[in-house]
Amino acid sequence: MGDVDELDDQHILMQARELKNGVWIERILVQMRRSLCGMGVETFKDVPDKVIQALPNLTGPASHPTWEQQVFKIACLVKDGAQLPHCTHAMSFIEDNIPLPPEFKTLGKQKFQLSTATTEQLELRASFTHMWRAFQESGQVDMRQLDTEALTPDKTEDSEETSEEPYGKNTEVEADLAMGKGGTTKWVEGQIVDHFTDTSGHLGYIVYLPRDDKGKLLHSSRKFTPEYVRRIYEPPQTGKSIKFADGSPVKGTAVGFLASAKNAIEHGYDITWPIGIVIWNLHQCTKAAQDLATAMYSTVLQTISDVKLREDVSQGIQGNLITLLLALRRRFGSNAGVLHIQRAASFGTLKPFTESTELAHELRQFLKYHEETNIFVYQFNGV
Numbered sequence: 001m002g003d004v005d006e007l008d009d010q011h012i013l014m015q016a017r018e019l020k021n022g023v024w025i026e027r028i029l030v031q032m033r034r035s036l037c038g039m040g041v042e043t044f045k046d047v048p049d050k051v052i053q054a055l056p057n058l059t060g061p062a063s064h065p066t067w068e069q070q071v072f073k074i075a076c077l078v079k080d081g082a083q084l085p086h087c088t089h090a091m092s093f094i095e096d097n098i099p100l101p102p103e104f105k106t107l108g109k110q111k112f113q114l115s116t117a118t119t120e121q122l123e124l125r126a127s128f129t130h131m132w133r134a135f136q137e138s139g140q141v142d143m144r145q146l147d148t149e150a151l152t153p154d155k156t157e158d159s160e161e162t163s164e165e166p167y168g169k170n171t172e173v174e175a176d177l178a179m180g181k182g183g184t185t186k187w188v189e190g191q192i193v194d195h196f197t198d199t200s201g202h203l204g205y206i207v208y209l210p211r212d213d214k215g216k217l218l219h220s221s222r223k224f225t226p227e228y229v230r231r232i233y234e235p236p237q238t239g240k241s242i243k244f245a246d247g248s249p250v251k252g253t254a255v256g257f258l259a260s261a262k263n264a265i266e267h268g269y270d271i272t273w274p275i276g277i278v279i280w281n282l283h284q285c286t287k288a289a290q291d292l293a294t295a296m297y298s299t300v301l302q303t304i305s306d307v308k309l310r311e312d313v314s315q316g317i318q319g320n321l322i323t324l325l326l327a328l329r330r331r332f333g334s335n336a337g338v339l340h341i342q343r344a345a346s347f348g349t350l351k352p353f354t355e356s357t358e359l360a361h362e363l364r365q366f367l368k369y370h371e372e373t374n375i376f377v378y379q380f381n382g383v
Contacts (some may be wrong), residue, residue: 022265044295083289104276176228186213293321
């Protein structure tokens with residue numbers, strides 16, 4: 001094993017995968033995720049109106065590929081927004097076997113450059129180098145040191161005590177539409193998208209509501225004071241975690257899912273996946289990216305011109321942009337079979353040409369396609 005400063009992230013990740021060490025896999029994935037951070041304007045509100053207005057309408061299967069690419073481009077204009085296309089592609093690959101785009105082959109291949117690194121990057125890399133060397137030399141590392149930090153730092157104990165935001169953005173809640181009127185309650189599920197402060201300085205919540213109390217589509221955001229908002233899932237108090245007899249968190253629950261986040265394999269990572277997959281759950285994105293997924297949802301949803309289609313694909317999504325994009329991919333057949341047909345049409349035959357350079361390019365694509373594709377698959381797709 002070489003010095004960690006001399007290796008690209010993919011090389012280190014390959015070694016961790018060979019060792020089947022989920023903690024080390026997650027730790028290097030945290031490093032690789034940083035390449036998808038920090039670029040773009042601060043929030044979705046800062047994107048120019050003319051850029052948002054240029055987003056085309058989704059009219060059906062024919063317009064879907066171009067429409068989706070434009071949604072991705074707008075997301076990448078915002079800080080940390082590049083994580084959303086990555087997460088969407090990764091989940092499509094994992095859940096529906098849709099091939100990954102070319103950029104997944106190059107992520108993490110760049111060697112760490114000392115001369116262009118920031119102070120924070122250098123300190124982080126130095127810490128990583130120290131632990132990697134310790135692991136090389138002894139095969140053991142203090143597991144307490146390997147607790148990977150989230151890209152968005154957790155609140156300190158002091159900040160929790162003084163915080164006026166007991167429920168953060170993206171928290172799934174129930175809100176009372178009646179708000180004390182008529183002596184009745186109308187609790188409906190929703191998601192906190194922002195906070196507000198009233199004229200008295202008291203904190204309130206802006207909650208996105210997909211449906212009303214009768215199940216009718218609502219798709220609106222409303223203001224609620226804290227007494228009319230309650231959390232759907234209440235995490236266990238300190239010392240009262242739900243656990244198995246051996247002390248490990250119960251799998252298949254939100255508690256167990258979050259508890260496994262610092263071990264990539266326990267958190268669902270497959271060492272046979274393509275090396276470029278670094279995010280496969282939305283909560284692995286930064287808070288800025290998660291907020292962007294919520295902020296873009298309503299705007300993107302309104303570009304679906306067919307009202308019935310809009311209602312169908314938005315059911316149960318609860319303001320989640322990635323879930324919406326995945327639902328549309330499945331709806332319009334953007335799966336492995338359709339991609340095979342598209343590739344067969346694009347590269348399976350040679351097209352008329354006017355220049356020798358054009359012929360050379362198409363010939364290389366033609367030969368590469370038939371080298372990589374089973375002849376029976378090509379013949380079936382050509383039917």
